[in-house]
Amino acid sequence: MAFLTSSDKALWHLALPMIFSNITVPLLGLVDTAVIGHLDSPVYLGGVAVGATATSFLFMLLLFLRMSTTGLTAQAYGAKNPQALARALVQPLLLALGAGALIALLRTPIIDLALHIVGGSEAVLEQARRFLEIRWLSAPASLANLVLLGWLLGVQYARAPVILLVVGNILNIVLDVWLVMGLHMNVQGAALATVIAEYATLLIGLLMVRKILKL
Numbered sequence: 711m712a713f714l715t716s717s718d719k720a721l722w723h724l725a726l727p728m729i730f731s732n733i734t735v736p737l738l739g740l741v742d743t744a745v746i747g748h749l750d751s752p753v754y755l756g757g758v759a760v761g762a763t764a765t766s767f768l769f770m771l772l773l774f775l776r777m778s779t780t781g782l783t784a785q786a787y788g789a790k791n792p793q794a795l796a797r798a799l800v801q802p803l804l805l806a807l808g809a810g811a812l813i814a815l816l817r818t819p820i821i822d823l824a825l826h827i828v829g830g831s832e833a834v835l836e837q838a839r840r841f842l843e844i845r846w847l848s849a850p851a852s853l854a855n856l857v858l859l860g861w862l863l864g865v866q867y868a869r870a871p872v873i874l875l876v877v878g879n880i881l882n883i884v885l886d887v888w889l890v891m892g893l894h895m896n897v898q899g900a901a902l903a904t905v906i907a908e909y910a911t912l913l914i915g916l917l918m919v920r921k922i923l924k925l
């Protein structure tokens with residue numbers, strides 16, 4: 711008797727990409743931390759660690775954008791309803807872009823609150839602030855990427871999360887090394903690298919959606 715039935719294989723085929731998509735935001739922070747760890751002061755590493763943790767916490771609060779999009783999209787896809795399929799993408803995408811823009815615009819007071827809650831040395835918190843002021847400019851793209859991942863999973867494009875994760879992180883690593891180590895931008899360079907990677911991932915995700923919808 712086979713260890714996995716055909717139903718089990720189909721389930722894992724969809725589940726594994728969803729697992730990969732869940733680690734996207736924390737993994738971007740991990741890459742930043744790894745590169746910053748090679749600088750000469752632990753203050754930089756502490757600042758990025760605080761910033762990455764705050765970012766993961768904030769964006770994970772909005773993970774429902776991906777989960778709800780997957781469910782609505784799967785229903786429309788199963789019903790073969792192209793109008794509902796498009797609506798399942800556009801409505802949460804607009805919500806994600808709006809929420810992301812709000813976070814980007816109000817990032818300074820939100821950062822103040824986050825750092826007040828975290829506490830720590832002034833030097834570390836200052837580096838965390840510098841990191842977050844740039845990093846949270848990616849909020850519209852980060853949240854939109856959650857929606858795109860959810861939609862692509864809903865139409866059973868299971869490879870999409872893996873492709874987006876790999877491309878985004880490779881770009882982030884290359885930019886991190888260049889901006890942090892090459893141009894000596896320190897924590898600002900790490901944040902900028904992630905921002906660029908997030909928007910590049912968004913562009914690739916939109917191209918995938920366009921191909922599926924045949925726009």
